[in-house]
Amino acid sequence: MSNLSRYEKLQKLRTLMKQFEIDAYIIPSSDPHMSEYPPSWYKRREFMTGFSGSEGVCLITDKCAMLYVDGRYTVEASSVAPPEFQVHEVKNSFYWHIVDLLKTSKFIGNLGIDMQVTSWRVYEAIIKYIKEAEETSNREFKVSLKLLETNLVDLIWTDRQSLMVSSNSIFIHGIEYTGETSVSKIRRILEIMQQEKSSILTICDISEIAWILNLRGSDVEYSPLFASFLILQRFNDEKNKPSTEIPYKIKFFVDKMKVTQEVLDYLYCEFCKNIQIFPIEDFIKELKSTVECATLSFSNDSMSKIWLPQSECNLAVYNAALETIKEKVDSTSYPCGSIYELFHDTKLSSHLLTKMSIVEYFRSKKNEVELDGMRSCHRYDGLALSRFLYYLDCSCMDDSIFNNKMTEWDLSEKLYRLREEQPLYKYPSFPTISSIGSNGAIIHYRPSEENSKVIQSTMYLCDSGGQYLTGTTDVTRTLFLFKNNGSTRPTLKQIDSFTRVLVGFIRLNKTIFPSGTTGGDLDIIARLSLWEVGLDYSHSTGHGVGSFLCVHEGPYGIYKTRDFTKSLSLEPGMVLSIEPGYYEVDNFGIRIENLVEVVAVETENDSNGQFLGFKPLTYAPIQKELIDLSILSYDEIEWLNWYHSKVLENIEPLIENDLEFLSWLVAKCAPITKELNRKPTPQTLYQ
Structure with a gap:
């Protein structure tokens, strides 16, 4: 660099x-x-x-x-x-x-x-x-x-x-993956703009622009995004027009060198004369021009707001809009102070709308085509991860993994190659966290080819994901790499910690909650088992995930401290992670992560409104040899057995001509039982 x-x-x-x-x-x-x-x-x-x-x-x-x-x-x-x-x-x-x-x-x-x-x-x-x-x-x-x-x-x-020079072009993400045309998305946005009395919506978030236009790119590593800005201007000469009749203009700012003729033809076919494409450097200049045009309508109450979402618009955007409004409306009535004073001037700020972009909300609720795509890519992703876990087991059984040559990087490359074999796979959704022993305590550890630990018989944490044309995956499994001769065993602390993380994982997956519940309301459920013994983790319990977009998609999620998520309740169609963990610095790390979709749930009583729950998207075995069965309740064991039956149900049909792998998967997904008497030492499956 x-x-x-x-x-x-x-x-x-x-x-x-x-x-x-x-x-x-x-x-x-x-x-x-x-x-x-x-x-x-x-x-x-x-x-x-x-x-x-x-x-x-x-x-x-x-x-x-x-x-x-x-x-x-x-x-x-x-x-x-x-x-x-x-x-x-x-x-x-x-x-x-x-x-x-x-x-x-x-x-x-x-x-x-x-x-x-x-x-x-x-x-x-x-x-x-x-x-x-x-x-x-x-x-x-x-x-x-x-x-x-x-x-x-x-x-x-x-x-x-x-x-900044990229040879990779922007490409069309087809309707077979998105489930909705770009013009349909624009019409939905225009309808909300009409309700909010907004004439201009400025979009700076590049994942929102990719979602709106059904385009993808390669400017961001691990995410199919491209640098761009977008201004959507609504014209309305009659009140209460249906969204299909509202006149509009899209101004799309992008590196024109990355826009192919195919993409140009697509955009002009989709939007006819309603879209203009500008160099990305012209964004601020055109924003000022667009705001200046909109100020002519400020006397009309039906469209007086310029929508600049606070979470995604930078200070230069606000400065350009505020200065233009000040100059064009009535400069003598506005203060001459800082941008902060301009923003908080009652008359001036009355022309701004700063709430969350409606695009974030629309994007968060996947349609049925997107959900089917997520389900499909997760089955294949589960196959790749299960083959990786099978490879680890076999390599431990013959001790080949403990040859003082195999490294964290080698394992991450093995998993990468297994994902490459899956249909519609593009590339990883983030750098694989392949971490042995104490490196597992580094929550976002990334091994390099030149500097990664040799694999030993100890705790191993692998957090990985893939970008598929049909969706985005993110999954974590933690396991102990046993030697064939049984000479190494997990410590009591590792077993107890793993089991408590698993308990929180299961409890949250099982939770049924009323409509209107936020992720922040649910966060404690994943932590309680750890809190009982004075343990905790410093990261969020869950984050939203995009559909062939970002592996971290906001603003919904399961957060303990982020206040801005409290206003966005979980709704059917949202996809998010459930990933409790525990980390002991210089010793080991534990995390178990699945992606789930939010679904409507039928309950015995329907008089209190709609209730929701989580349905797994991720299917891969969880290592049972690390579980202290005496800590799990019967209901929790029942859920784990149910989950493993679903792993087998989803992965088995994808296995072709590999009886040894299938036999291994059947064994790993076999149900477990719990004895009635609690033992003073952990009751685990390797005893």
Whole structure:
């Protein structure tokens, strides 16, 4: 990425900070689209630190360099960050910790942020934390926010432009996979815009744009996305028109070099003259022009709102829209202050709609074609993973896996090759977490070919997934790699921890809940068995998953602390993960993960409205030799036996001419029973 050492990068950045009159500078993980996984040319934090995790924020001053990460990445960040950077695990917001550090160090000066990679939500949070800190600082702390249109890291990242050149084109994702035409999706969005009295919807989230247009690309590793922006403008000269008659215009901003003639023909066929394609660099200019046009209708109450979703629109987008409204409506009645003051001016902000994009909600509820695709790809994915588990068992039986040559990387490559054999498979949905022993405690560990551990007889955690044209998969299995002679056994702590993770996994899978329940309401169910003995895990219990899109899809999920998910209840058609875990640093890690679909459930009493539950999508055996049967209830054992019967039911028809593998799968899916008397030592299947 660069010939500069990380120390040299830091020194050059500090020189630039002085030139721009900045005393502290924030480098977030985000890009202009607020992506969790940005295109390679936006990975500025990774360029500076070497840390490649999905979340983390840097703060640079003339005296210190800090890297803030959450609990998933503490171990990894500490191992890869250069000595010039101090790694801190955050318990609250990243930006609360940043402001707290500045306050503690009695900082007085300019704090620089790049408007294009800062969301409005983050901007407001920073201002709030600064105000709170200044009120209790006795004038020893004073921060002036400096909003930048230039990213300082880009000025030292000399070969960054070369990463933006891609030979891979955008391609059409057919109706046989999406189940709905793009124009139908636009009509649904227009209907909501009409209800919200919105004339413009600005979409910066690249996964939303891919979903709307039924297009896919390759700008983001492991996700079929392409850098782009989209503006949907609604024209309405009559009230209460049906959505099929509402006139509209789509402005699509993209690298035109990646748009083939086939894609152009498709878009013009789908939308006729209602779509215009612009270079991606023209987005802000055209946004201003579109907003300027919309201001002419602000006197008409039927369409007075410009929809800029807070979670995905960056500060530069808000600045462009607010400044244009201010100039074109009545500049004398608006304040001349900061963008923050403009946003909070009652008259000016009345023209903005900042709620969650309706596209996120529509995308989260898969249609029947998408669900059928997810079910299909998960069966084949389950076949690949089951073959991998079979390979591990066979390699343990003949001890070939313990030859002091086989590594975590080798196992990840084996699983990759097994997935490649499956129909409609494209590539992994994220880097495979193939981790032996203590590496399992690094929640998002990624082995490399040059630096990965040799396989030993101990705990092994494998978290992997695939992108298929029909859907996206994500699955984790943890197992103990037994030697053939029985000389190694899991510890009592490993057995107890694994069983408690499994109990939480089963309990949540079994849960039936009323319509209107959020993922946050359910999170505790997966943790209770661990809490009973003082254990817990620092990551979420579950996340949404896209359909040949992102393996992490928001904003729904099963989170303990993310308040913004509490407003989005779980509904039929949503697909999400259930993945409790436990991690003991420098020892082992445990996680069990399946994807599930939310389904309607019939109950004995139907007078209290609709009830929902989870239906497994993932089918692969769970290692029974690690289970302390005395901890599981009879109901939990019954569910595990039911699940394994479904594994066999879904995978067996896909097995051709391989009786040994089939016999192994039948044995791994055989039901287990529980004796009545609880034993003082774990009752496991290897005893």
